Amino acid sequence: MTAAPDGSDPAGPGPTEWTTGAPEVGVGPWDGPWPDDPRYDPELLAEGDRRNVVDRYRYWRREAIVADLDTRRHPFHVAIENLRHDANIGTVVRTANAFLAAGVHIVGRRRWNRRGAMVTDRYQHVSHHADVADLVSWARSVGLVVVAVDNGPGSAPLETTPLPRACVLLFGQEGPGLTPEATAGADLVVSIAQFGSTRSINAGVAAGIAMHAWIREHAAP
Ligand SMILES: C[S@@+](CC[C@H](N)C(=O)[O-])C[C@H]1O[C@@H](n2cnc3c(N)ncnc32)[C@H](O)[C@@H]1O
Numbered sequence: 001m002t003a004a005p006d007g008s009d010p011a012g013p014g015p016t017e018w019t020t021g022a023p024e025v026g027v028g029p030w031d032g033p034w035p036d037d038p039r040y041d042p043e044l045l046a047e048g049d050r051r052n053v054v055d056r057y058r059y060w061r062r063e064a065i066v067a068d069l070d071t072r073r074h075p076f077h078v079a080i081e082n083l084r085h086d087a088n089i090g091t092v093v094r095t096a097n098a099f100l101a102a103g104v105h106i107v108g109r110r111r112w113n114r115r116g117a118m119v120t121d122r123y124q125h126v127s128h129h130a131d132v133a134d135l136v137s138w139a140r141s142v143g144l145v146v147v148a149v150d151n152g153p154g155s156a157p158l159e160t161t162p163l164p165r166a167c168v169l170l171f172g173q174e175g176p177g178l179t180p181e182a183t184a185g186a187d188l189v190v191s192i193a194q195f196g197s198t199r200s201i202n203a204g205v206a207a208g209i210a211m212h213a214w215i216r217e218h219a220a221p
Helices: 042-047 062-070 088-098 132-141 180-185 203-218
Strands: 076-082 103-108 126-129 145-149 167-171 188-191
Touching: 076 088, 076 132, 076 203, 088 103, 088 203, 103 132, 126 132, 132 145, 132 167, 132 180, 145 180, 145 203, 167 203
Parallel strands: 076 103, 076 167, 103 126, 145 167, 145 188
Antiparallel strands: none
16 A cells, blocks of 8 residues: 555555554654653653654643643533433534533543543643532532433424533433433533434534534635
8 A cells, every 4th residue: 555645554544543553653752852841751862752642742741731722722611410320421512622622521520430531631621510400500610501411201302402602411320311400501402303113313423523513614625
């Protein structure tokens, strides 16, 4: 296969993909004189940077990356009910990082399954709310519209319903879906159209679709 213009293998992993074997992700020790910039981490410069971060942030301290992300975060937040330790929460957090959500809110149990987050939560502002009432009251206090995402009766089609720019997208869990308190407390409930036989799609997938709907509407070039 022909190499890409930058010399990389076009069939190889993309810049933000995970790999399990050689070649290693990331870069080795810094080559040449070290940059004089406090954003760089001496340990990473010395040992290399194998983190799953985009090239722009190679060798940067985590705090410097978060500070840079904070200058351009989008005004949507995501929230997910956490009653049963749903493994999808990590996926929601990782996608919220990729789409640069302003914040992530865990509603219910404080402990959540971090596995699917692949450490992306370290670059996010993650908050906890004891229940939906607490989330809704916080959202109102900062002027955010609460948009519940589920496919119950009376929900508006996501495909044709405008999403508010400043909002919290609230997701339910595998199994029970959103609690009645969540749908009652929301300003708007939107559903993702389905055409097959299954009652619902995976919560992490639904969250990705809803976040991307926001991106298409408010952040597309
Ligand atoms: C597996 S679903 C839950 C149950 C679903 N309400 C049912 O009746 O089977 C888990 C979560 O994924 C999201 N979800 C799944 N399918 C969806 C759809 N078609 N539209 C909107 N949200 C969906 C919602 O946030 C939901 O609470």
